[in-house]
Amino acid sequence: MSWFNRIIVSILPWFPKQFVWIFSKRYIAGKTIEDAIQQSKVLNKLGCRVTLDVLGEDITTLQEAEEEKKECLRVLQAIHDSGIDGSLSVKLTSIGLIIDKETCYQHVRDIVQRAKELDNFVRIDMEDVTTTDDTLDIYRRLRKDFDNMGTVVQAYLKRTPEDVQALIDIGLSNLRLCKGIYDESPEVAFKDKDKIRDQFVEIVYMNLKSSSYSGIATHDKGVISRSLVMLEQQNIPKDQYEFQMLLGVTEKLRQQLVGDGHGMRVYVPYGVHWFGYCMRRMKENPMLVGHIIKNLFVRG
Ligand SMILES: Cc1cc2nc3c(=O)[nH]c(=O)nc-3n(C[C@H](O)[C@H](O)[C@H](O)COP(=O)(O)OP(=O)(O)OC[C@H]3O[C@@H](n4cnc5c(N)ncnc54)[C@H](O)[C@@H]3O)c2cc1C
Numbered sequence: 001m002s003w004f005n006r007i008i009v010s011i012l013p014w015f016p017k018q019f020v021w022i023f024s025k026r027y028i029a030g031k032t033i034e035d036a037i038q039q040s041k042v043l044n045k046l047g048c049r050v051t052l053d054v055l056g057e058d059i060t061t062l063q064e065a066e067e068e069k070k071e072c073l074r075v076l077q078a079i080h081d082s083g084i085d086g087s088l089s090v091k092l093t094s095i096g097l098i099i100d101k102e103t104c105y106q107h108v109r110d111i112v113q114r115a116k117e118l119d120n121f122v123r124i125d126m127e128d129v130t131t132t133d134d135t136l137d138i139y140r141r142l143r144k145d146f147d148n149m150g151t152v153v154q155a156y157l158k159r160t161p162e163d164v165q166a167l168i169d170i171g172l173s174n175l176r177l178c179k180g181i182y183d184e185s186p187e188v189a190f191k192d193k194d195k196i197r198d199q200f201v202e203i204v205y206m207n208l209k210s211s212s213y214s215g216i217a218t219h220d221k222g223v224i225s226r227s228l229v230m231l232e233q234q235n236i237p238k239d240q241y242e243f244q245m246l247l248g249v250t251e252k253l254r255q256q257l258v259g260d261g262h263g264m265r266v267y268v269p270y271g272v273h274w275f276g277y278c279m280r281r282m283k284e285n286p287m288l289v290g291h292i293i294k295n296l297f298v299r300g
Contacts, residue, residue: 020279041082052268056068059094090124153203154178154180197220215241239263242265245264
C-alpha cells in the first residue's frame with residue numbers, strides 16, 4: 001500500500017484544490033473561525049469538548065508570526081463569545097519558534113495570558129524533533145507563571161519517558177500523549193508499531209500514576225483498550241484524564257467512549273491554509289492518504 005500512497009501524495013498537488021478538498025474536508029472544519037465554532041457546537045452537542053487549531057503555513061517572517069498570534073487571540077475571544085466548551089492548541093513554529101525563539105516565547109505568553117483572563121486553556125502542540133527541546137523549554141518557563149496550559153509528548157520518540165519523568169518531577173506534567181506524526185529518523189524514534197504502542201501505554205501509566213492530567217490522544221483501539229484497563233485498575237478519577245481524537249476520524253469509536261462516560265476532546269483544525277496543511281501531513285505520513293481514501297468509502 002505504501003508505494004500507492006506515495007504516488008498519490010506526489011501527484012495530489014497537481015490536482016485542482018477543489019478535488020483535494022473532497023479528500024480533506026472531513027478533517028478540516030472550514031476556512032474561518034465561524035466554521036470552526038459551528039463545527040464545535042455540533043461536537044459539543046455530541047458530548048465532545050474541542051480544541052481549536054489555526055492551520056498555519058510555514059511562516060518565514062516575524063510579521064506572519066504576529067498575524068498568527070492575533071488569530072489565536074481571536075479564537076480565544078470567539079470561544080468565549082460563543083460559549084462553546086473548547087480550548088486552543090498552538091504550534092510554536094506558527095508563531096515564530098524557528099525565526100526567533102524569544103519573540104515566539106512572548107507571543108505564546110500573550111496567548112496564554114489572554115486565555116487565563118478568559119478562563120481558558122492552551123495546549124502547545126509538539127512538532128518535529130528539532131523543536132522538542134525548545135518547546136519543552138518554553139513550556140517550563142511559562143508554567144512558572146501560568147497553570148492554564150499543557151503540552152504534548154510523542155510515544156515514538158526514544159527520549160519521551162525521560163521527558164515525561166522530568167516533567168512529573170517538577171509537577172508540570174499536564175500532557176497530551178500521542179504517537180507522533182512526523183517522519184523521524186530511527187536514531188531518535190522507534191519505527192516498530194508495537195514498540196510505539198508499548199511506550200505509549202507506558203507513558204500514559206507514568207502520567208496517570210503521578211496524578212497528572214492526561215489527554216490520551218489516539219484512535220488505536222489496542223492502546224485505548226489497554227488505557228481503559230489501566231484507568232479502571234488504578235481507579236483514576238474522570239477529571240484526571242480525557243480521550244482525544246482528530247476531527248472526522250473513528251467517529252463511532254469516539255461516540256462509544258463518550259457513551260461510556262469518558263471525557264472526549266476533538267481536535268478541530270481550520271483555516272485558509274488547509275491545503276498546505278493537508279499536503280504536509282500526507283507527505284510526513286503517506287499512510288494518511290490510505291486512511292483518507294478508505295474514509296471516502298467506509299464511514300465511522
Ligand atoms: C487530538 C490529537 C492531537 C494530536 N497532536 C499531535 C501533536 O501535537 N504532535 C504530533 O506529532 N502528533 C499529534 N497527533 C497525531 C498523532 O501523533 C498520530 O499521528 C495520530 O493520532 C495517528 O495515530 P493513532 O494513535 O491514532 O494510531 P494509528 O495506528 O495511526 O491509527 C489507529 C487507527 O485509527 C484510524 N486512523 C488514524 N488516523 C486516521 C486518519 N487520519 N483518518 C482515518 N482513520 C485514521 C485507523 O483506523 C487506524 O488504524 C495528535 C493526534 C490527536 C488525536
